[in-house]
Structure formats: structure tokens, C-alpha cells
Amino acid sequence: MTDLLAKYIPTAAVNPVFELIKQHNVHLKIVNERVTRHGDYKKLTNGGHQITVNANLNKYRFLITLIHEIAHLVxxxxxxxxxKPHGKEWKHVFQQLMLPFIRPEIFPSSLLPLLAIHFKNPKASSDTDSKLSLGLKAYDPPNDKNYIFEIPYGGTFRLYNGKMFKRGNKRVKRYECLEISTGRIYLFNPNAEVEFIK
Structure with a gap:
């Protein structure tokens, strides 16, 4: 198991993560990319606990996602x-589990201040924290995707499912976007990754 973990998370995190997995009887499954989520947790009928994490995540996002899901279990x-799945109890547990990992031996110095801010009040997804999400993206392999906030007003973009949208105005936190085929308005997080159609 430690050999497997070493492929997906920073080396200095392997042993403490392995201890968490053993302590909480976690069956870890590493799965192909799911666009709608990085990972999930479910209690199995035999009393065990299954956590799935997407294989395509960079090692820092993988570690955060795995600890996020272990926090649900705990x-x-x-x-x-x-x-509540992401209520105050989960936030407290996630903070406590994550704290030992927020160290320079595990995370690069560019991410440490972003993690410190994020874990004062962790969100349901690191993707909704635009600064942390951007920081983590720097460690992803290059791709042809843009964030919604990078798309110019009126610019056209495509989702993973082929649906096409025009970017509209920013509301308080999210962007109004018009689905071209239906004329319906949808709200997008600023750091949703999409394909910009130039």
C-alpha cells in the first residue's frame, strides 16, 4: 500500500496517510477521472469504509482530497x-487531520500560505477557493482548459459534456452564463475549468 500511495502523494506524507488508512479501516480505490468530483466516501455494508480518489489529480490535490474524504468518515x-456532510463537525475534523500535513516537507512553499488561509474555514471543495485552486493548478500537467474568470465577457466556452455557453456578468461570487442551445442562464464558479472557443 505504501508503494501505491508513493505514486500519488508527496513522499513525506506516505507513512502518516498509511497509518490513517489502517486506523480507520479504509478501502482506498483509485479511479479514472470523474468530472464532477475529485473523490468520495461511502460506508460499506460489511462495516468497512470505501474512499475513491481520481487517479489524474496532482499529488498535492490528491492528498487534500484523500484527507477530505477520511474527514467525512471520522x-x-x-x-x-x-x-451535515460539510458542516462544522466535518470542518473541525478536516482541520485536525490536515494540520500535520501542512509542512514544507510535504507542500511547496507557494502552497503553504494558501493552505493556511483555506484551513481556517475549509470549504466543501478546494475548487471553490479560487486562490488555492489556482495554486494547485500550477502543479497539474498542462491542459487546454481555462477558468471561467479567464473567459472574456461574451466569450464562448464548451463544457466537458459538449454544451456551449456565453459568459455573462459576475454576480456576488459566480458568473451568469447563457446556454446557447436553450437560452437558459446558469451560474458557474469562477474557477470552473472549461474550453474557451476563440
């Missing part, structure tokens, strides 16, 4: 199944 175990 929060449900400690506080019961009736808590």
Missing part, C-alpha cells in the same frame, strides 16, 4: 450520520 463516526 466526522460521521464521531458525531453520527445526521450531521
Amino acid at each position: 466526522a460521521f463516526k464521531d458525531f453520527g450520520r445526521s450531521i
